[in-house]
Amino acid sequence: MRSPSTLFAIPSPAYVLEEEKLNANLALLDSIQRQSGAKILLALKGYAFWRAFDRLKATLSGSTASGLYEARLGYEEIGGREENKEICVFSPAYKLKEMQQIVQYATHIIFNSFTQWQTFKPLIDTTNQALRDKNLAPIEVGLRVNPLYSEVEPPIYNPCIAGSRLGITPKAFSEGVASYGLDGISGLHFHTHCEQDSTALERTLPYFEKHFAKYIPGKKWINFGGGHHITRADYNRDLLIKLIRDFRAKYDVEVFLEPGEAVGWGVGFLIGEVVDIVYNEMSIAILDVSASAHMPDCLEMPYRPNLTKLSANGLESDKGIGVGEYAYRLGGPTCLAGDVIGDYSFDTPLNVGDRVIFEDMLHYSIVKNNTFNGVPLPCLGMIGTQGVWRLLKSFDYMDYKQRN
Numbered sequence: 001m002r003s004p005s006t007l008f009a010i011p012s013p014a015y016v017l018e019e020e021k022l023n024a025n026l027a028l029l030d031s032i033q034r035q036s037g038a039k040i041l042l043a044l045k046g047y048a049f050w051r052a053f054d055r056l057k058a059t060l061s062g063s064t065a066s067g068l069y070e071a072r073l074g075y076e077e078i079g080g081r082e083e084n085k086e087i088c089v090f091s092p093a094y095k096l097k098e099m100q101q102i103v104q105y106a107t108h109i110i111f112n113s114f115t116q117w118q119t120f121k122p123l124i125d126t127t128n129q130a131l132r133d134k135n136l137a138p139i140e141v142g143l144r145v146n147p148l149y150s151e152v153e154p155p156i157y158n159p160c161i162a163g164s165r166l167g168i169t170p171k172a173f174s175e176g177v178a179s180y181g182l183d184g185i186s187g188l189h190f191h192t193h194c195e196q197d198s199t200a201l202e203r204t205l206p207y208f209e210k211h212f213a214k215y216i217p218g219k220k221w222i223n224f225g226g227g228h229h230i231t232r233a234d235y236n237r238d239l240l241i242k243l244i245r246d247f248r249a250k251y252d253v254e255v256f257l258e259p260g261e262a263v264g265w266g267v268g269f270l271i272g273e274v275v276d277i278v279y280n281e282m283s284i285a286i287l288d289v290s291a292s293a294h295m296p297d298c299l300e301m302p303y304r305p306n307l308t309k310l311s312a313n314g315l316e317s318d319k320g321i322g323v324g325e326y327a328y329r330l331g332g333p334t335c336l337a338g339d340v341i342g343d344y345s346f347d348t349p350l351n352v353g354d355r356v357i358f359e360d361m362l363h364y365s366i367v368k369n370n371t372f373n374g375v376p377l378p379c380l381g382m383i384g385t386q387g388v389w390r391l392l393k394s395f396d397y398m399d400y401k402q403r404n
Helices: 005-010 019-034 052-057 068-077 096-102 114-133 170-180 199-217 237-250 397-401
Strands: 014-018 062-065 086-090 108-110 140-145 185-189 221-222 253-255 268-279 285-288 307-311 314-317 326-333 340-346 355-359 379-383 389-393
Touching: 005 314, 005 355, 014 019, 019 052, 019 068, 019 237, 062 068, 068 086, 068 096, 096 114, 108 114, 108 185, 108 221, 114 140, 114 170, 140 221, 170 199, 199 237, 237 253, 307 340
Parallel strands: 014 379, 062 086, 086 108, 108 140, 140 185, 185 221, 221 253, 285 326
Antiparallel strands: 014 268, 268 285, 268 355, 307 314, 307 355, 326 340, 379 389
16 A cells, blocks of 8 residues: 555654554464464564554464563553463563562563572462452463574574573473472473474474473473564465464463564565765765664674665665666665665666665564664654554654663
8 A cells, every 4th residue: 555655755764564464464373373273472572563553452362571561561552361361471581670560460471490480489479379369360380491403593593502591401401390390380482483484393393392292291381482484475374283283282282372573574664765875986875764773683684675765756676786777885874884774776866865665674673773873763653554644653852862
């Protein structure tokens, strides 16, 4: 539902949700839930565009959080036990002050070590007694494990590399069981994927079962973590459904999936404007959007986002590096020399005032953005199913000042 007139009317820079595309992703995820019997929870670390959560809240089974603030956001905007929604919280380590508040929101708390579980067990037990007194479901406790297998690249995203701090290794787990047992543990959690197909899960499950299957009897649930790229066009959804069904039948447990990126995959873009064009052995366009401030994954991963150019003549897709007649390096407005988004080319020239649309920028980009150099945060908005633009949030100087 993009029209040049609508796109030029959007303030620059802006993150823009396309409601129609989000609804399509939610329909796919709901289909997986119904066919597999799994519960799909939104991982807020990857997609937190809460101003447009109405359809999401009605579709998904809850949320997952990496700490207190995400747990509270999930509770407020998606719901908790009172709405029959799950809030699963995992952190590599919790502080007492955080945990005293997390227990107000969480339905499941997952620990990264037996020591942390034992530290907070009295608090959780006390909270659960109060919940039972109110006829509410108690908090269920789980442990994150490391099956010593992951296909994730690059290493910065791989939770199973040697020396990883994430998940209890098989040896440490057996030692923990010997010391503390598993009484009070309702489930196990592994998270070993990142932007991967169900074939990676098919190869991972045997490692999880090899090391941890003997601990599953008596458990209520197994959390398969996130990184399942379910809404990608070439994702093997039939295989995912089969794997979940077979696992549930084999072990008689609930299965959770916690995608973030799959929810926000392809549902929106970051639009910016060409502010100047300089030349240094090649044409370099200076934009009002920044890789460093507004799309840090471009530098961390790194990767080159897909791009569409918008000029007075209409929309034109990037032709690739060195393919189009007019080539440009696109860079941001910060002082970081490496604030470069990538090299692009077109069949027509790029001019000051043209718009650039970086595709698929609604997951991770927003939750990771920053105000480095005092560069303003892009505003937030939505193009509805009828093609109408609506501004949801804008930022000003005080948003920058109050972050420092």
